[in-house]
Amino acid sequence: MTSYDSLIKDFNNLVVELEKLNSVLGNLRDLIIRHWNELKGETYVKESLGMRHYTFPTNVKLNVLLNEKLPHEYALPLLAGFGISDLHVGSLLSTSTPDLKLISSMLYVIGSLMNSRNIIAYFQPTAVIRSNGELSIYYHMALRGNNEVKKLIINELQIKSMPLSNVPEYLRQWLNNSLSGGGLSKRLKKQLRIIYYMVNGFITRDSVFTWFMGDGVLGHVGRGSFDVGFSFVVDPLVRAFMDSYLCGLYGCSGRFFGSSVAGGSEHYVVCPVKALVINDVVSWVSRWPKYGLTGRVVKLVDAAKYSTPCLTYAKYPIINILGHDLILRKHNVGRGWYLSKATSDEKSAMSILSDLKNAGFNVNVNKHGNMLVLYVPIEDTRRVLRMIGLYERFYGSRVLPSLDDVVKVLGGFRVRGWHVHVARGRNGRGYEYAEACLLISLGDSLMARGLRDELTGLGVRVRKVVWGTVIVCSPEDRELLMRALTLLVPGNG
Numbered sequence: 001m002t003s004y005d006s007l008i009k010d011f012n013n014l015v016v017e018l019e020k021l022n023s024v025l026g027n028l029r030d031l032i033i034r035h036w037n038e039l040k041g042e043t044y045v046k047e048s049l050g051m052r053h054y055t056f057p058t059n060v061k062l063n064v065l066l067n068e069k070l071p072h073e074y075a076l077p078l079l080a081g082f083g084i085s086d087l088h089v090g091s092l093l094s095t096s097t098p099d100l101k102l103i104s105s106m107l108y109v110i111g112s113l114m115n116s117r118n119i120i121a122y123f124q125p126t127a128v129i130r131s132n133g134e135l136s137i138y139y140h141m142a143l144r145g146n147n148e149v150k151k152l153i154i155n156e157l158q159i160k161s162m163p164l165s166n167v168p169e170y171l172r173q174w175l176n177n178s179l180s181g182g183g184l185s186k187r188l189k190k191q192l193r194i195i196y197y198m199v200n201g202f203i204t205r206d207s208v209f210t211w212f213m214g215d216g217v218l219g220h221v222g223r224g225s226f227d228v229g230f231s232f233v234v235d236p237l238v239r240a241f242m243d244s245y246l247c248g249l250y251g252c253s254g255r256f257f258g259s260s261v262a263g264g265s266e267h268y269v270v271c272p273v274k275a276l277v278i279n280d281v282v283s284w285v286s287r288w289p290k291y292g293l294t295g296r297v298v299k300l301v302d303a304a305k306y307s308t309p310c311l312t313y314a315k316y317p318i319i320n321i322l323g324h325d326l327i328l329r330k331h332n333v334g335r336g337w338y339l340s341k342a343t344s345d346e347k348s349a350m351s352i353l354s355d356l357k358n359a360g361f362n363v364n365v366n367k368h369g370n371m372l373v374l375y376v377p378i379e380d381t382r383r384v385l386r387m388i389g390l391y392e393r394f395y396g397s398r399v400l401p402s403l404d405d406v407v408k409v410l411g412g413f414r415v416r417g418w419h420v421h422v423a424r425g426r427n428g429r430g431y432e433y434a435e436a437c438l439l440i441s442l443g444d445s446l447m448a449r450g451l452r453d454e455l456t457g458l459g460v461r462v463r464k465v466v467w468g469t470v471i472v473c474s475p476e477d478r479e480l481l482m483r484a485l486t487l488l489v490p491g492n493g
Helices: 004-008 018-034 036-042 072-083 100-114 156-160 169-179 186-199 207-215 236-250 273-285 295-306 346-358 378-387 391-395 403-410 445-458 475-488
Strands: 014-017 044-048 051-055 060-065 093-097 118-129 135-143 216-219 227-231 257-261 266-269 318-321 324-330 337-343 364-368 371-376 417-426 432-441 464-466 469-472
Touching: 004 018, 004 036, 014 018, 018 036, 018 060, 018 100, 018 118, 018 135, 072 100, 072 186, 072 207, 093 100, 100 118, 100 135, 100 207, 156 169, 156 186, 169 186, 169 236, 186 236, 207 216, 207 227, 207 273, 207 295, 216 266, 216 295, 227 273, 236 257, 236 273, 266 273, 273 295, 318 378, 324 346, 337 346, 337 378, 346 371, 371 378, 378 391, 378 432, 403 445, 403 475, 417 475, 432 475, 445 464, 445 469, 469 475
Parallel strands: 014 060
Antiparallel strands: 044 051, 051 118, 060 118, 093 135, 118 135, 216 227, 227 266, 257 266, 318 324, 324 337, 337 371, 364 371, 417 432, 432 469, 464 469
C-alpha cells in the first residue's frame, strides 16, 4: 500500500530547473490521482463552496533554479500585477492554484525581483473533489521573499501614511471608515492592497499582463468581436478609484471598466482602451517563457489573431485579405460565412473588386442608396479562410472519409449519371449568391435513400434526396464524391 511519505520521497529536496518544474509537479499530481484511494485517509478534510478539500499534512520542498531572469525594472510592476490577483504578498509569498504554468510564471517574476538564481519553495498538495465527483489537485505554494519583495507588503500603518495628495477625498473617507471597523477581512485586505499599489505607482501597464494571468476573463471569443476584463470584487468607491488610476495609464476619458457580469465580479474593459490592454498583454507573450504561458493568455493571443476588439456583439470579425479589410458575417439562413464590405467610396470599392477578381475570387457588387456593398459568396469565402489559415476557426476541423471508402460505397449502387448544378439566388439582404451542388442520379428513390444512409454513415454531408437523386452541396464532400465518381463513372461530370 502506498503512503504519502513514500510517494513524495523522490520529490522532496529535489533540485529542479524552473523550465522543468511543470513536469515535476505534474508527475506528483498524477501519482496522487493514481493512488488517491490509498492516500485520502492521510488528509485533512474540509467543505467549501460545495467542494471537499483534502489537504496533505506534509510540504514538498523544492530548490528551483532560474536560468533566465527579467530586467529588474519590469519585475516589481509584474509582481504587483500578481499581487492584486492570485499571489498573497506577506511574510510569505503564497498562492493556491491547480495551474502549474501560473506557478512557474510567479516564480519567474519573484526570482527576477529578488535577483536570485535559487528559490526554496514549499508545495502542499490539496485534492479537491467537486460536486460532480471530478478530482483535481491544487498546490499551495509558499516561499520567503527578500527586501525587494517586502516593498509590496502592506500593513495598516502604511495605508494610513499614504500621501494624501495621491488619494481622492472620497477614498480617504472610505479608508477611515474601513480601518476603524476592527479586523480586516480578506476582501478588504485585497482592496487595500490594490489602493496601496496604485497610489505608490507599483501598477503600470506592464502589470496588466500578470494581472490578466491571474484574474483575466474573456467574453464572446470565437464570435468575431470579443471582450477582455478582470475578475475582482471591490466596493463601488474602490472601483471608481481603479477606473481613474487606470485611465491615467491608458489615457481614457471617463471609465476604464464598463459592464460587469457573474454577480458583478467580472469587469470588462471599455473601448477604445480595450484594444490597448489586449496589445499590452499580447506584446509580453513573445518575451515570456513558454512554460509560463497560462491557458487564458494563449486564448487571448489566439482570439486576437482572428477577432477584432471594439466591435459590438452583433458585429463580426474583420478579415484582411490582399490588404483590404472585409467583414466576415454569418449567413442569415445558417449555410456558412461570407465576406462583405459596405463603402460610399466608389474608388475603394472598385479597387477591392479588382484585386479579389484578379486573385480568382468571385465578387458581387450591389448598390443600396449611396453605398456600394461588395459580397464574396460562401464558397469563395471558404477559399479565402483556407488561404489565410482561419477556416477551422469558423467551420471546425473535419476528417473526411478516404477516397477508397467512398469508391467502395458508390460501387455498391448503380449510378446512372451525375453532374454539378449551379443555382443562383438572392438572399434577404439583396446579395446575389451561387451554390454548386452535386446531383447523383440513381433513378430509384429507395436506392437513393440507401446511398444517402451509407454516405452519411461514412461522415459525408448529404443535403437531401429528391426523386431518386442524392444531392450533396458541401464543397469538401462534393469534391470528394466527384473524384470517386470520376473513377467509377467516367465522362458523366
